[in-house]
Amino acid sequence: MRRTLIAGNWKMNGSLSSIETLINGIKNGLAEVTNADMAVCPPAIYIPKVNELIGDANIGLGSQNICDQEAGAFTGELAPSMLKEFNCRYAIIGHSERRSLYSESDELVAKRFAMAVKHGITPLFCIGETLQERESGVMEDVVSRQLDAVIDSQGIDAIGQCVIAYEPVWAIGTGVTASPEQAQAVHAFIRNKLAALSEDVAAKVQILYGGSMNAANAAELLSQTDIDGGLIGGAALKADDFLAIGKSA
Numbered sequence: 001m002r003r004t005l006i007a008g009n010w011k012m013n014g015s016l017s018s019i020e021t022l023i024n025g026i027k028n029g030l031a032e033v034t035n036a037d038m039a040v041c042p043p044a045i046y047i048p049k050v051n052e053l054i055g056d057a058n059i060g061l062g063s064q065n066i067c068d069q070e071a072g073a074f075t076g077e078l079a080p081s082m083l084k085e086f087n088c089r090y091a092i093i094g095h096s097e098r099r100s101l102y103s104e105s106d107e108l109v110a111k112r113f114a115m116a117v118k119h120g121i122t123p124l125f126c127i128g129e130t131l132q133e134r135e136s137g138v139m140e141d142v143v144s145r146q147l148d149a150v151i152d153s154q155g156i157d158a159i160g161q162c163v164i165a166y167e168p169v170w171a172i173g174t175g176v177t178a179s180p181e182q183a184q185a186v187h188a189f190i191r192n193k194l195a196a197l198s199e200d201v202a203a204k205v206q207i208l209y210g211g212s213m214n215a216a217n218a219a220e221l222l223s224q225t226d227i228d229g230g231l232i233g234g235a236a237l238k239a240d241d242f243l244a245i246g247k248s249a
């Protein structure tokens with residue numbers, strides 16, 4: 001049985017005071033979240049502070065990036081060993097904002113993925129199509145290509161060590177959510193594709209949905225057979241909203 005994971009992607013939001021309010025708020029309501037694991041991915045500069053604020057509460061910590069190299073002359077990047085020092089369990093990799101605004105290729109995404117796995121950090125591996133790709137009927141090709149970038153270079157077993165986040169680009173930050181049926185159809189497509197290579201990996205890998213998930217629509221999305229949680233942007237910035245999503249699992 002796959003656990004549900006609700007992960008917050010704070011993106012480039014927050015301040016020293018707001019993150020304290022947010023983490024304390026999540027900690028206060030955490031006991032009521034009984035059917036999901038909760039995790040937060042703050043901006044890198046706040047990772048040490050959030051790690052401290054979390055203390056021994058059962059909240060997973062993740063980064064929004066990870067370098068594809070161990071250390072050295074890579075200005076602006078985050079070494080996996082540094083993330084480990086601050087207890088990062090997850091790293092978001094391949095988010096559509098990184099792919100589109102910072103030109104991250106499938107190849108670079110796969111290299112970041114490999115480095116995370118090597119260091120025991122679980123990739124939150126984001127894939128998803130644009131509206132134009134969906135409307136022109138190439139959605140499955142796009143999602144397959146993004147998955148294959150990792151499978152071809154690292155093998156199917158590497159997928160068993162990540163959490164996949166299916167995030168249709170047209171649903172991110174737009175308030176337009178994929179319907180539960182639309183999301184379930186793509187999640188099933190992903191799982192079937194993986195099952196053709198390994199039944200075991202397909203059965204165990206968590207596939208999260210991301211894209212305007214909130215307290216009002218989470219329960220229906222999370223009740224779909226192949227949806228194992230959510231990667232939450234906007235609704236992860238308020239403790240009550242974020243906890244409500246966790247409680248609806």
Ligand code: PGA
Pocket residue numbers: 009167171172173174175210211212213231232233234235
């Ligand atoms: P959103 O973002 O929930 O604000 O749509 C999701 C994401 O980008 O991970």
